Amino acid sequence: MSGFKRFEDIQAWQLGRELTRRVYEVTREGAFSRDFGLRDQIQRAAVSITSNIAEGFERRSPAEFARFLLIARGSSGEVRSQLYAALDLGYIDRETFDELSRLASRISGATGALAHHNRNRTGRVSEDESDLYLVPGTPYPTTE
Structure with missing residues (x-):
């Protein structure tokens, strides 16, 4: 499916793993570590990215994989939000915000493009969805 042998080979999953590691690092520090609601929510959203990519891949259906990729994309947006x-609460500085936000945006682009590719394989993508998942400047994932 999609030319990947294992979900661990998928770049979006690898990026999600890195994002999760970084989110856990920054949420262990200072006031962020004591804001249990925001801390727990951003951690869950980050973990959800890799979990949904893996779950969708393991279902071995292009349509199911595409659906779970879009859920992972939503979790990436949740992390960015x-x-x-x-940032506004002063838990992280602008440099950390920019780094993590860029990483989450890369995941968004990669999961969206891969979902688009898998939906095209099923013949279920509509005309108005045809370019919805492509993010300018994000390379289209290869499947070889």
């Missing part, structure tokens, strides 16, 4: 709250 929560990063704004962390």
